[in-house]
Amino acid sequence: MSEKRYLLTPGPTPVPPEVLAAISQPVVHHRSPDFRPVYERTLARLGEVFRTRSDVLLFGSAGSGAMEAAVANLCSAGERVLVVSAGQFGERWRAIASAYRAEVETLEYAWGEIPAADDVAGRLQELGGAKAVLLTHSETSTGVVCDLQAIAAAAGEQGALTVVDAVSSLGAVPLETDAWGLDVVVSGSQKALMTPPGLAMLSASERAWAARGESPRFYFDWERTRKAQATLDAPFTPPVSLVAGLDVALGMLLDAGLEAVFDRHVRLGRACREGAKAMGLELFSPDDDRSAVVTAIRAPDGIDATELVARLRDRFGITIANGHAALKGRIFRIGHIGYFDVFDITTALAAVEIVLADLGAEIERGVAVTRALEAFEERARV
Amino acid sequence: MSEKRYLLTPGPTPVPPEVLAAISQPVVHHRSPDFRPVYERTLARLGEVFRTRSDVLLFGSAGSGAMEAAVANLCSAGERVLVVSAGQFGERWRAIASAYRAEVETLEYAWGEIPAADDVAGRLQELGGAKAVLLTHSETSTGVVCDLQAIAAAAGEQGALTVVDAVSSLGAVPLETDAWGLDVVVSGSQKALMTPPGLAMLSASERAWAARGESPRFYFDWERTRKAQATLDAPFTPPVSLVAGLDVALGMLLDAGLEAVFDRHVRLGRACREGAKAMGLELFSPDDDRSAVVTAIRAPDGIDATELVARLRDRFGITIANGHAALKGRIFRIGHIGYFDVFDITTALAAVEIVLADLGAEIERGVAVTRALEAFEERARV
Numbered sequence: 001m002s003e004k005r006y007l008l009t010p011g012p013t014p015v016p017p018e019v020l021a022a023i024s025q026p027v028v029h030h031r032s033p034d035f036r037p038v039y040e041r042t043l044a045r046l047g048e049v050f051r052t053r054s055d056v057l058l059f060g061s062a063g064s065g066a067m068e069a070a071v072a073n074l075c076s077a078g079e080r081v082l083v084v085s086a087g088q089f090g091e092r093w094r095a096i097a098s099a100y101r102a103e104v105e106t107l108e109y110a111w112g113e114i115p116a117a118d119d120v121a122g123r124l125q126e127l128g129g130a131k132a133v134l135l136t137h138s139e140t141s142t143g144v145v146c147d148l149q150a151i152a153a154a155a156g157e158q159g160a161l162t163v164v165d166a167v168s169s170l171g172a173v174p175l176e177t178d179a180w181g182l183d184v185v186v187s188g189s190q191k192a193l194m195t196p197p198g199l200a201m202l203s204a205s206e207r208a209w210a211a212r213g214e215s216p217r218f219y220f221d222w223e224r225t226r227k228a229q230a231t232l233d234a235p236f237t238p239p240v241s242l243v244a245g246l247d248v249a250l251g252m253l254l255d256a257g258l259e260a261v262f263d264r265h266v267r268l269g270r271a272c273r274e275g276a277k278a279m280g281l282e283l284f285s286p287d288d289d290r291s292a293v294v295t296a297i298r299a300p301d302g303i304d305a306t307e308l309v310a311r312l313r314d315r316f317g318i319t320i321a322n323g324h325a326a327l328k329g330r331i332f333r334i335g336h337i338g339y340f341d342v343f344d345i346t347t348a349l350a351a352v353e354i355v356l357a358d359l360g361a362e363i364e365r366g367v368a369v370t371r372a373l374e375a376f377e378e379r380a381r382v
Numbered sequence: 383m384s385e386k387r388y389l390l391t392p393g394p395t396p397v398p399p400e401v402l403a404a405i406s407q408p409v410v411h412h413r414s415p416d417f418r419p420v421y422e423r424t425l426a427r428l429g430e431v432f433r434t435r436s437d438v439l440l441f442g443s444a445g446s447g448a449m450e451a452a453v454a455n456l457c458s459a460g461e462r463v464l465v466v467s468a469g470q471f472g473e474r475w476r477a478i479a480s481a482y483r484a485e486v487e488t489l490e491y492a493w494g495e496i497p498a499a500d501d502v503a504g505r506l507q508e509l510g511g512a513k514a515v516l517l518t519h520s521e522t523s524t525g526v527v528c529d530l531q532a533i534a535a536a537a538g539e540q541g542a543l544t545v546v547d548a549v550s551s552l553g554a555v556p557l558e559t560d561a562w563g564l565d566v567v568v569s570g571s572q573k574a575l576m577t578p579p580g581l582a583m584l585s586a587s588e589r590a591w592a593a594r595g596e597s598p599r600f601y602f603d604w605e606r607t608r609k610a611q612a613t614l615d616a617p618f619t620p621p622v623s624l625v626a627g628l629d630v631a632l633g634m635l636l637d638a639g640l641e642a643v644f645d646r647h648v649r650l651g652r653a654c655r656e657g658a659k660a661m662g663l664e665l666f667s668p669d670d671d672r673s674a675v676v677t678a679i680r681a682p683d684g685i686d687a688t689e690l691v692a693r694l695r696d697r698f699g700i701t702i703a704n705g706h707a708a709l710k711g712r713i714f715r716i717g718h719i720g721y722f723d724v725f726d727i728t729t730a731l732a733a734v735e736i737v738l739a740d741l742g743a744e745i746e747r748g749v750a751v752t753r754a755l756e757a758f759e760e761r762a763r764v
Contacts, residue, residue, distance in 0.1 A: 005408060005416065012409045012619060023623065024406030026387060027394045027578050029701045034387065060444050060580050062618035065601045072598070099600045190619060196409050198442050198580045198621030216454070216597060218481045219447045236444035237394060237572060239580030241405065242621065319411045 006318040008348045010140045010168055010294035010335030012190040012197050015245070016252065019195055023245040030240050036232045038240075038247050043229060045250035049170065049193070049258065050185060052177035052203045057225045059200045060239045063167035063188030066200035068096050069220035070163050070184045073204075074132055076213035077101035082123060082130040082160065084151075087111045088141035088324045089165055093134040100215050105130060111327060112142045112284055112296075117150035124158035131211065132161040132183070138169035141324040143285025143296035143333065145173055149180045156181050161208055167191060167200075171253055172265045172293050172337045183208040189242060192265075192293075194249040194338040198242045265292040267376045268336040268345055275349040275372030279356075280364045284331045296323070296333045300361040305332040311355045318351050342376040388700040390730045392522045392550055392676035392717030394572040394579050397627070398634065401577055405627040412622050418614045420622075420629050425611060427632035431552065431575070431640065432567060434559035434585045439607045441582045442621045445549035445570030448582035450478050451602035452545050452566045455586075456514055458595035459483035464505060464512040464542065466533075469493045470523035470706045471547055475516040482597050487512060493709060494524045494666055494678075499532035506540040513593065514543040514565070520551035523706040525667025525678035525715065527555055531562045538563050543590055549573060549582075553635055554647045554675050554719045565590040571624060574647075574675075576631040576720040580624045647674040649758045650718040650727055657731040657754030661738075662746045666713045678705070678715045682743040687714040693737045700733050724758040 007014045028034035046056040059065055071093075075081060081102045083094045086109035097104045107123040109115055115135065124130060133155040138145045152162040161183040166175055170185070171192030177185050183205040190197035204222060212222070219236065228235040253261055269292035273283055276297050284296035299305040305322055306329045312318040321333040334348045349368040356363050389396045410416035428438040441447055453475075457463060463484045465475045468491035479486045489505040491497055497517065506512060515537040520527045530551075534544040543565040548557055552567070553574030559567050565587040572579035586604060594604070601618065610617040635643055651674035655665055658679050666678035681687040687704055688711045694700040703715040716730045731750040738745050 005410065007409060007411060009411050012411060012622060015409045020406045020408070023578075024402045026402065027389060027397045027572075028387070029389060029391050029394060030579075032695065032701050034701075060442065061447070061601060062442050062620070064618045065443070068600045071600075077598075096600045099603070100598045188619075190409075196405075196621060196623040197412075197619045198624055216459075216482045218450045218453075218478045219443060219602075221481070236446045237570075237579045238444070239578060239621065239624065240394060241578040242580055242624070313414065319414050319416075 004317050006316070006347055008334055008344060009319055009321045010191070010333060010337055013194065013335060013338040015194055015196055016249065016339050018252065019245040019249045022248040023196065023241040025244060028240055030234055030238055035240055038244055039234070040232050042243055042247040042250065045247070045254060046201055048254055049250060050177045050203045051175065051179065054203045054205060055226050055229060057202045057222060057229065058238065059202070059220060059225065060198060060236065061200045062197060063186065063200050064092060065220060066186035066188065066202045067092060067165055069202050069222065070186055071096045071100050071102070072215045072217040072220055073212050073222045074161065074163070074184070074208065075100050075102045076215055078103055079213060080105060080127065080130045082107060082127065082133045084115050084120060084133060084135040085109065086113050086115050086142065086144060087136065087139035089136045089139055093165065097134060112144065114144050114286060115146045115151065117147060117154040120151050121154040121158060124155065124160055129158055130160050132163045134163045136165045137175065138173065138293045140168045140294055143291050143294045145169060145290045145293055148175065152180050152182055161211060168293050168337060171261065173290065174262055177203055189246055192338045193246060194252065195246045196242060198239050199246055265336065268292065268340055268342065269295060271342055271345045271372040271376040272334055272336055274375035275345065275368040278364065278371035279349070279353055279368040280362070293337050294333050294335045296331045298331055299329065300356065300363065303356065303359050303361050304329045307359065308332055308352070308355055312351055315355070316351050318348065320348060342373060345372050386699050388729055390716055390726060391701055391703045392715060392719055395576065395717060395720040397576055397578055398631065398721050400634065401627040401631045404630040405578065405623040407626060410622055412616055412620055417622055420626055421616070422614055424625055424629040424632065427629070427636060428583055430636055431632060432559045432585050433557065433561065436585045436587060437608050437611060439584045439604060439611065440620065441584070441602060441607065442580060442618065443582045444579060445568065445582050446474060447602060448568035448570065448584045449474060449547055451584050451604065452568055453478045453482050453484070454597045454599040454602055455594050455604045456543065456545070456566070456590065457482050457484045458597055460485055461595060462487060462509065462512045464489060464509065464515045466497050466502060466515060466517035467491065468495050468497050468524065468526060469518065469521035471518045471521055475547065479516060494526065496526050496668060497528045497533065499529060499536040502533050503536040503540060506537065506542055511540055512542050514545045516545045518547045519557065520555065520675045522550045522676055525673050525676045527551060527672045527675055530557065534562050534564055543593060550675050550719060553643065555672065556644055559585055571628055574720045575628060576634065577628045578624060580621050581628055647718065650674065650722055650724065651677060653724055653727045653754040653758040654716055654718055656757035657727065657750040660746065660753035661731070661735055661750040662744070675719050676715050676717045678713045680713055681711065682738065682745065685738065685741050685743050686711045689741065690714055690734070690737055694733055697737070698733050700730065702730060724755060727754050
């Protein structure tokens with residue numbers, strides 16, 4: 001295997017050296033003046049990135065832990081929720097809500113389809129309402145990013161809370177927690193927030209706080225965490241090293257400006273799609289600017305994406321993602337969330353091109369990199 | 383405040399530079415060959431440290447998350463458990479079991495008392511049994527380490543499962559999961575395992591697996607994690623950076639040999655106690671070799687431990703721990719778990735001595751450091 005590594009998956013994502021440097025500092029005590037200012041700044045910065053005036057609760061866990069926090073705090077057994085499922089992470093909502101014995105209704109799409117506000121409104125009407133709609137902003141398994149603002153409006157009109165998995169979208173594409181009336185937003189450190197995995201976060205609207213249910217919970221209990229954070233304490237020893245890294249990463253994001261960051265993601269997505277198409281590949285994820293998080297590409301006829309992924313890894317030290325579940329071997333996914341620039345895209349495309357050629361795929365050689373660079377420039381708005 | 387920092391608390395604890403170097407490596411994908419061997423080795427090493435042939439389940443959370451995992455997987459609502467409480471972390475068991483609506487009975491001691499096997503046996507008889515006894519091996523808030531082997535034997539005789547919080551004890555003092563019949567053992571990365579906070583682990587006996595209950599759970603579900611670990615997968619994106627650090631730290635522990643590590647902790651505890659006594663201070667934690675994790679010392683008459691802790695921090699950059707709850711201001715605690723040697727103890731004692739003298743305490747000057755060094759040598763058994 002090549003010595004040098006290229007992490008080009010949709011999560012975990014590459015982490016800037018400044019963040020790695022921060023997490024490798026000697027451990028400090030979480031109740032000391034060495035940590036409290038870091039904690040305070042991190043919580044404030046999270047509020048800015050979430051675009052919310054509500055508290056953002058910080059948990060030491062994977063993003064799925066914060067998804068469970070949403071369900072465990074909101075849903076009592078037997079309460080009806082509507083899960084919008086169009087991929088792997090929609091299915092995760094279903095699994096969590098089922099584990100908590102909610103009455104789980106679904107609005108199900110084929111993997112790769114884009115959930116629509118009208119469908120959500122229709123399904124809620126059909127059901128006579130639901131306590132909450134659990135949905136995925138960016139479905140990492142397919143590359144689809146839905147129109148969250150429209151769906152939240154539809155759910156709100158039907159009296160349902162909007163509960164959003166924004167693990168791979170927050171900090172990559174626009175998300176307005178307060179302005180769009182998102183009742184619960186959950187995210188994680190290891191995607192666009194450019195920090196190693198191990199931290200998850202959740203914001204909840206006043207409406208969501210008022211709608212809390214009766215399920216048992218402790219580590220992920222909202223109130224325990226909110227009370228502790230209010231005095232810059234933490235309910236449990238937090239992953240201080242990762243918080244120090246997140247603080248630095250959020251500072252980088254906010255210094256760049258969220259609008260500029262979103263624009264870069266749009267251009268990265270465009271570059272990836274245009275490069276792939278120039279090579280003659282067929283996109284699986286939508287060819288639209290909203291899907292700026294991960295690009296999913298169909299393996300050419302006769303080519304197994306699993307083989308492509310393995311060869312990229314063994315020959316070049318490049319990690320991209322295979323398809324999940326039924327899509328395994330049929331698609332491959334190039335991430336461009338967080339600490340990515342256009343040369344990560346051209347690296348991915350150049351390597352995919354040579355390996356596909358080796359595997360005997362009929363592709364157009366020598367055009368993808370140039371087309372990607374052009375497409376990246378075209379989209380410059382800032 | 384002084385520039386140089388000394389973290390001398392019972393957790394989080396100082397982390398060796400080798401471990402900090404490991405966690406600051408570029409992030410790798412958790413399903414890639416860059417991570418799987420690290421994961422496999424870490425899980426195997428955890429088994430060696432736990433002294434168990436059962437799977438050790440690894441969670442991305444604080445130690446309290448693994449405590450919740452114990453309760454959520456074992457206890458259905460209404461099932462009786464016996465919580466042994468003699469401090470802050472006994473109270474945590476009570477809080478978690480109450481959150482899960484177990485029928486919580488308690489065996490309560492004054493903070494600083496040592497739970498005894500006879501008391502546990504007697505209380506279980508009085509109750510007519512309980513599904514599980516939830517107890518704390520090393521009560522970090524008081525410095526007490528109980529005779530876990532005897533208590534587990536007593537619980538086992540009464541047909542109760544033994545569920546142990548070994549967060550601050552595992553890797554510091556002897557703990558034999560299988561040989562002592564410990565049904566569930568939970569621990570965390572940030573104490574004797576010499577890794578930053580953010581990872582927790584749990585082992586469960588066959589008896590415990592067979593006794594699982596009906597409470598809702600997802601992130602902390604044992605089966606979900608066991609199944610994933612069996613194929614070196616992880617159920618959720620793990621904190622890969624922290625796992626890389628834990629791998630290195632566990633290697634250091636096992637290379638040194640657990641017996642040698644336990645012996646060093648005994649000698650560190652002895653050094654700390656003898657030094658404190660030589661200064662004329664009164665111990666709060668027991669003056670026995672088992673209490674080798676943290677030494678709790680009473681503040682001299684007229685001295686506020688809160689003031690002592692603040693001055694150590696501001697003048698010398700030294701962090702030690704105050705008392706918890708009702709003991710706040712009345713005791714102070716010097717940790718010696720994990721990456722500690724005798725000069726950490728002499729640093730703590732020398733600084734405590736000078737600050738207490740400043741505060742007007744009547745203490746013996748100039749003897750503590752020498753006495754600590756002598757006591758550390760006396761105990762050399764290896």
